[in-house]
Amino acid sequence: MDFVKNRPGLSVLLAVILGFVIGLTYGWVIDPVEWTGAGPGDMEQVEQDVYLQTIADAYSLQPGNTALVTRALASWPDAVPAICDLRNNRTADPAAQERLDAIAMVQSGGQSCGAVPVPGTEGVQPVPEAAEDDSNLGTILALLLVLALVGAGIVVVLNRRNSMMAEGDNVDTYYDNLPESAPTMVSDGGVSAVPIARFQSDYAYGRDNYDDSFSIENASGEFLGECGVGIAESIGSDTPKNVTAFEVWLFDKNDIRTITKVVMSDHAFFDEALKAKLAPKGEPVLARENEVIVLETATLIINAEIKEMQYGAGSLPPQSFFENFSIELSAWAKEGDYGDPDIDGRVDELLEY
Numbered sequence: 001m002d003f004v005k006n007r008p009g010l011s012v013l014l015a016v017i018l019g020f021v022i023g024l025t026y027g028w029v030i031d032p033v034e035w036t037g038a039g040p041g042d043m044e045q046v047e048q049d050v051y052l053q054t055i056a057d058a059y060s061l062q063p064g065n066t067a068l069v070t071r072a073l074a075s076w077p078d079a080v081p082a083i084c085d086l087r088n089n090r091t092a093d094p095a096a097q098e099r100l101d102a103i104a105m106v107q108s109g110g111q112s113c114g115a116v117p118v119p120g121t122e123g124v125q126p127v128p129e130a131a132e133d134d135s136n137l138g139t140i141l142a143l144l145l146v147l148a149l150v151g152a153g154i155v156v157v158l159n160r161r162n163s164m165m166a167e168g169d170n171v172d173t174y175y176d177n178l179p180e181s182a183p184t185m186v187s188d189g190g191v192s193a194v195p196i197a198r199f200q201s202d203y204a205y206g207r208d209n210y211d212d213s214f215s216i217e218n219a220s221g222e223f224l225g226e227c228g229v230g231i232a233e234s235i236g237s238d239t240p241k242n243v244t245a246f247e248v249w250l251f252d253k254n255d256i257r258t259i260t261k262v263v264m265s266d267h268a269f270f271d272e273a274l275k276a277k278l279a280p281k282g283e284p285v286l287a288r289e290n291e292v293i294v295l296e297t298a299t300l301i302i303n304a305e306i307k308e309m310q311y312g313a314g315s316l317p318p319q320s321f322f323e324n325f326s327i328e329l330s331a332w333a334k335e336g337d338y339g340d341p342d343i344d345g346r347v348d349e350l351l352e353y
């Protein structure tokens with residue numbers, strides 16, 4: 001079920017292929033089409049020969065009853081070549097040949113087959129039934145091969161498209177300019193900070209793999225940490241997801257903690273049960289336009305400002321899930337010399353976590 005929800009396009013394709021294979025197998029092998037209402041010309045050659053011989057024998061017992069012959073062969077426009085083919089190539093009894101000549105003359109208006117073979121009929125042998133079965137099996141295998149190739153091509157295209165979309169989702173989006181104003185900080189004043197970069201992250205309804213992350217580096221390219229935004233919680237069982245909360249996080253290489261704050265919809269923020277469920281993920285924050293969310297570690301500061309947001313409408317409670325959400329993350333590095341993170345001093349904190 002998760003596979004169907006996560007990859008609906010591929011699921012539909014596999015269902016179509018499976019249905020086609022089942023239908024093809026049933027229609028060609030298990031219960032093939034049976035023709036009804038066929039005429040003498042549609043029968044196998046052996047059966048045609050018996051049919052013509054029977055007519056010839058009956059006509060020999062009722063000489064002059066031409067209606068018997070014309071009625072029996074009325075639905076067979078090519079009866080005369082078949083009669084002559086039987087008479088000249090597969091009948092050795094002179095009496096039987098005479099009887100076949102007689103019905104040929106009735107059907108052709110007085111022309112006898114004689115001893116001259118019908119052009120194009122010498123040596124013609126009936127097609128064995130087994131050969132026809134082999135032909136049907138070959139047709140089925142060819143269709144299955146074509147279907148498999150088409151299906152494989154579609155799967156490759158879908159996987160390539162999903163891969164390109166995933167790569168696009170993971171591309172860091174930088175502003176050309178640095179943060180302009182001083183950062184809002186949790187700590188006391190007096191700490192100077194150097195602007196690093198600004199990042200933009202945008203969510204739109206249907207982007208179920210939304211999980212943007214950005215590398216924080218100083219002017220010399222030294223790695224300082226990472227920050228990002230992703231889906232924290234969704235409500236309902238619909239696909240796409242109805243996202244009701246996002247998590248904004250900051251990792252600092254000089255601080256063993258990863259600071260996370262949960263940006264919640266109006267419905268989620270005032271729903272005590274949902275709020276309690278999300279509490280272990282981080283400090284709750286009510287989503288509001290122009291709200292600045294501050295994340296601060298030992299050496300880094302992030303001001304995450306909600307630039308734009310819009311709630312979706314539907315059968316769910318009002319203001320419970322986001323239609324779109326745009327947030328800007330401004331990063332600063334605190335000035336000072338920092339050594340390795342003090343892991344030993346926070347063992348208890350780690351164990352409690």
